[in-house]
Amino acid sequence: MPELPEVETIRRGLKDCILNKKIVQVEVCCEKSFVGVPTEVKGRKVVGLRRRGKALLIDLSDNLTLMVHLRMTGQLIYVGEERFAGGHPNESFVGELPNRQTRVIINFGEAKLFFNDQRKFGFIKVIPTDEVEEDAFIASLGAEPWEMMPEDFYAKLQRHKTAPVKAVLLDQKMIAGLGNIYADEALYDSKIHPERKAGSLSATEARSLLKSACKVMDKSLEAGGSTIQNYVKADGTRGNYLDLFAKVYHKDGSRCERCDCEILKTRVAGRGTHYCPGCQELPEGSDD
DNA sequence: CTAGGATCCTGTCAGC
DNA sequence: TGCTGACAGGATCCTA
Numbered sequence: 001m002p003e004l005p006e007v008e009t010i011r012r013g014l015k016d017c018i019l020n021k022k023i024v025q026v027e028v029c030c031e032k033s034f035v036g037v038p039t040e041v042k043g044r045k046v047v048g049l050r051r052r053g054k055a056l057l058i059d060l061s062d063n064l065t066l067m068v069h070l071r072m073t074g075q076l077i078y079v080g081e082e083r084f085a086g087g088h089p090n091e092s093f094v095g096e097l098p099n100r101q102t103r104v105i106i107n108f109g110e111a112k113l114f115f116n117d118q119r120k121f122g123f124i125k126v127i128p129t130d131e132v133e134e135d136a137f138i139a140s141l142g143a144e145p146w147e148m149m150p151e152d153f154y155a156k157l158q159r160h161k162t163a164p165v166k167a168v169l170l171d172q173k174m175i176a177g178l179g180n181i182y183a184d185e186a187l188y189d190s191k192i193h194p195e196r197k198a199g200s201l202s203a204t205e206a207r208s209l210l211k212s213a214c215k216v217m218d219k220s221l222e223a224g225g226s227t228i229q230n231y232v233k234a235d236g237t238r239g240n241y242l243d244l245f246a247k248v249y250h251k252d253g254s255r256c257e258r259c260d261c262e263i264l265k266t267r268v269a270g271r272g273t274h275y276c277p278g279c280q281e282l283p284e285g286s287d288d
Numbered sequence: 289c290t291a292g293g294a295t296c297c298t299g300t301c302a303g304c
Numbered sequence: 305t306g307c308t309g310a311c312a313g314g315a316t317c318c319t320a
Binding site: 003004054069070071072073075088113119122137138170171172179180181226242249250271272 | 311312313314315
């Protein structure tokens with residue numbers, strides 16, 4: 001799940017747990033999940049935590065950085081005096097660790113950080129700190145939503161004559177950090193149909209969409225992304241963090257709170273897509 | 289340059 | 305109960 005707000009929430013939470021701590025050992029349980037030499041990381045101290053798009057950057061002493069990308073099902077679980085977990089929400093947040101989804105264990109001595117990832121799409125990559133900007137993934141990223149200039153956003157949308165606007169929103173080169181959840185939520189918030197041709201949006205619509213993207217992500221950040229505290233409710237039962245802010249995502253079958261139409265789920269650009277047919281209308285004709 | 293599809297991998301759920 | 309296929313919140317690689 002981890003999209004920008006989740007990764008940012010992890011960055012903030014993890015900072016309090018691991019900043020200034022020394023890595024005693026790195027245990028790689030799945031080769032595919034760790035790019036680099038584990039022993040190189042040994043003995044280094046965590047000196048900072050940054051984020052770029054959906055990538056978490058853990059800066060270590062002596063010019064080394066761990067780039068963590070959670071992709072679809074990655075999660076980071078810190079187990080020490082306190083427990084902090086974020087990423088793809090499931091029972092690993094609260095259960096015994098390591099488990100069969102554990103791919104990497106970063107050992108801080110008295111505490112451990114577990115990188116779990118069911119589908120093995122995510123990874124931790126070792127990069128010299130001064131070369132992070134040159135990493136192919138980092139270098140290709142578009143601007144952070146809050147830093148994106150509306151006119152640049154509009155110009156980028158204009159380049160896509162036939163692609164649905166939803167597909168363009170998901171493109172990290174276009175704008176960094178949006179995934180399937182926030183793409184649907186942003187489109188709903190600005191009342192734009194996900195299948196509108198990206199190039200057909202007016203400058204005003206583009207501006208509105210960018211504003212909505214920032215708004216829905218701010219709201220999720222406020223709610224604390226998908227972390228242990230909104231996964232386990234006060235009464236001990238399991239909650240769904242989407243309930244805290246989602247208006248359309250996984251809401252198919254329920255009523256739009258703006259116009260009372262039924263929220264629909266379709267497939268756009270190969271992805272499950274949720275929208276309200278009442279307030280996200282597709283204009284008549286072929287030039288949509 | 290853009291556009292569309294397959295693909296990496298594991299798990300869950302619906303339907304038979 | 306057991307099997308099968310569809311699908312899952314990401315990004316890349318390939319082809320056209």
